[in-house]
Structure formats: structure tokens, C-alpha cells
Amino acid sequence: MEWTDDAIILGTKRHGETSVxxxxxxxxxxxxxxxxxxxxxKRMQPVLQPGNGLMVTWRARLEGHVGQFTTELVTSRxxxxxxxxxxxxxxxxxxxxxxxxxxxxPHPYLYQALSVIxxxxxxxxxxxxxxxxxxxxxxxxxxxxxxxxxxxATGISDxxxxxxxxxxxxxxAEAGRPYHDRMLPLPSFLRGEALGNRLxxxxxxxxxxxxxxxxxxxxxxxxxxxxxxxxxSFIKAVGKDLSLED
Numbered sequence: 001m002e003w004t005d006d007a008i009i010l011g012t013k014r015h016g017e018t019s020v021x022x023x024x025x026x027x028x029x030x031x032x033x034x035x036x037x038x039x040x041x042k043r044m045q046p047v048l049q050p051g052n053g054l055m056v057t058w059r060a061r062l063e064g065h066v067g068q069f070t071t072e073l074v075t076s077r078x079x080x081x082x083x084x085x086x087x088x089x090x091x092x093x094x095x096x097x098x099x100x101x102x103x104x105x106p107h108p109y110l111y112q113a114l115s116v117i118x119x120x121x122x123x124x125x126x127x128x129x130x131x132x133x134x135x136x137x138x139x140x141x142x143x144x145x146x147x148x149x150x151x152x153a154t155g156i157s158d159x160x161x162x163x164x165x166x167x168x169x170x171x172x173a174e175a176g177r178p179y180h181d182r183m184l185p186l187p188s189f190l191r192g193e194a195l196g197n198r199l200x201x202x203x204x205x206x207x208x209x210x211x212x213x214x215x216x217x218x219x220x221x222x223x224x225x226x227x228x229x230x231x232x233s234f235i236k237a238v239g240k241d242l243s244l245e246d
Contacts, residue, residue, distance in 0.1 A: 001067070004057045005029050006074070008114055009050050010095040012039065022048060022069050024056060025098050025114055030105045034058050034069035047071065049078030051091045051118050077118055086241055089234040090121040093131065096228040097138055100219055107141050110134075124241030125199040129189055131234065132207035135215060136190075144168070144218040148190055151175055160191055165213055184210050201242045208235055 007024035010031070015021045020039030025031050034056070039048055047054075053075030060067030081087035094114060101107060117130045139145055145168075150157045152169035153176075162176035162183035163169065176183050187206040189199055212227055220226055 001061070001063050001065075002057065002059045003029060004055065006111075006115075007032075007054045007056045008111070008118060009048060009052045009054065010098055011050055012036075012048050014040065020048060021066070022056075022071070023095075023099075024054065024069075025111055026056065027108055027111045028106055029058075030107055031098055031101045031103050032058065033103065034067045036069050036071060046078070047073045047076075050095055051077040051081045051087075053077065053115070081118070081121060084122065084241075085237040086124060086127055086234070087121040089230055089237050090127055090131070091118065092230045093228065093234045094118070094134070096230055097134060100138060100142065110137060110141055113137055124201075124238040125204065127241075128201075128204040128235075128238040129199055129207070132190075132204065132211055135208075135211035139211070139214055139218065142219065144214060146170075146214065148186065149192070161186055163210055168214055184213060186210070201239045204238060205235070 005026040005028050007026045010023045010025055012020040012022050015035060018040050019035055019037045021033055022036045022039065023031070023033050036044065036048065038044055052073060055072040055074050057070045058067050081091050094117065098114065101110070113134055117134060120130055121127045136146060146163065147169040148160065148163065150170065151160060151172040152164060152167060154172055156172055159173045160170040161173045162171040162180065163186050164171055165182070165184050170186055171183060185206045187203045187210070189203060190207060216227055
């Protein structure tokens with residue numbers, strides 16, 4: 001068995017004295033693992049860092065085997081990602097999110113989204129919005145997509161300000177007013193509205209609260225898991241970055 005694909009590094013694990021088990025998100029083959037012989041060498045260590053883009057070739061005798069990777073560096077991002085807390089926490093958070101995907105299950109849309117986000121982890125508002133959207137895309141790709149384009153009660157697509165925590169469907173202001181204390185806020189950047197100004201931390205926090213509720217409900221709780229602590233670290237880094245710009 002053999003294939004070659006574009007890949008973004010999610011992480012590595014030590015394997016023996018000189019090798020590593022490399023975990024990547026690929027364009028056509030999903031999240032995938034493979035052994036890199038000599039991966040702990042001085043030459044390879046700077047290459048095999050989270051966030052870097054590779055061209056990988058995977059080989060194995062049988063499809064079910066772990067197999068081996070040979071790698072070629074395409075895009076070096078690790079140094080710039082490690083330069084700021086946003087990048088450091090952001091790539092770790094993205095890796096944790098992507099590990100929710102079943103191994104070897106193709107998700108080309110998520111690969112493309114990931115390839116965009118890893119180059120945008122330097123400004124708090126942009127990085128925050130993209131991470132919220134990636135979480136919602138993860139839910140959709142795994143069969144738990146939210147319906148945010150029209151009101152669940154009236155069918156209209158205007159003045160959508162809430163999301164039902166039970167159904168994951170948007171609710172307009174009028175229909176949701178009697179139950180506002182039980183609803184999740186729908187931030188403006190998820191309503192499809194054109195925004196003239198940069199996002200505030202309050203808007204981003206509402207987005208993270210929304211995605212957290214459904215990630216926990218559909219993906220973490222059923223597997224006796226919890227939202228990763230690195231998520232909070234990233235959100236705090238977003239808040240700090242935005243406060244420095246004020």
C-alpha cells in the first residue's frame with residue numbers, strides 16, 4: 001500500500017530510540033498516523049513540529065498497518081506559531097479538536113479550513129473567529145451541525161439572536177424573548193451579517209460559549225470526556241491580545 005498527500009502536522013510521539021510516530025491531517029486521507037524513522041535526529045526535529053506543512057508518502061504492507069511516512073517540508077510555520085501565545089495555544093487547540101475525527105476518515109473540507117487557520121493565528125479577533133467556525137465545522141462534519149440560517153419557531157431569517165440549547169437551531173428575537181434566559185446568544189459574526197469593525201472579545205466569547213455547549217453535548221460527554229484545558233488557554237490568549245490592541 002502506498003499513497004502521497006499534502007499534510008499538516010498535529011503532533012509526534014517518541015518511538016524507540018531514534019524514531020517518532022507522526023500524526024498529521026491530510027487532504028485526502030484524513031487524520032493519519034505513521035512511523036518516521038530517524039524522526040528524532042537533529043535534522044528532522046525542526047521539521048516535525050506541529051503546524052508545519054508537509055508532503056508525505058505513506059507505505060505499509062497492509063492497509064490496516066501503522067505504516068511508515070517519508071516526509072518533505074513544504075511550509076515551515078512552527079517558529080512563527082511559537083512566537084506568541086495565540087500561536088502556541090492555537091496549534092495545540094487545533095490538534096486536540098482534529099483528534100475528534102476518526103483516524104483515516106477523509107474530511108477534505110476540514111483539511112482546507114485547517115490550512116487557512118494555521119496561517120492566521122497572529123491576531124486575536126481573526127484567530128478567535130476562525131477557531132469558533134472550525135469547532136462548528138467539526139460538529140457539522142461529524143453529523144451534529146447547527147441550523148443558524150432561519151428561526152426554528154417562525155421560519156424567518158431576520159433578527160436571529162438566540163440558539164436553542166436543545167435543538168441547535170436559531171431563534172429570532174420575538175420568538176425567543178419569553179425564554180431568553182434559557183437560550184444561547186447567537187453572535188453577530190455567525191448570523192451572516194456584514195461587520196464594519198473588528199470583533200470584540202464579548203462577541204467571540206459568545207461564539208465559544210455556543211460551540212462549547214454542543215461540543216460537550218454531542219462529542220465529549222457521550223465519551224466521558226471534557227473540553228480540553230488548552231481551549232481555555234487559547235481563549236484567554238485571544239482576550240489578552242485584543243486588550244493589548246485597545
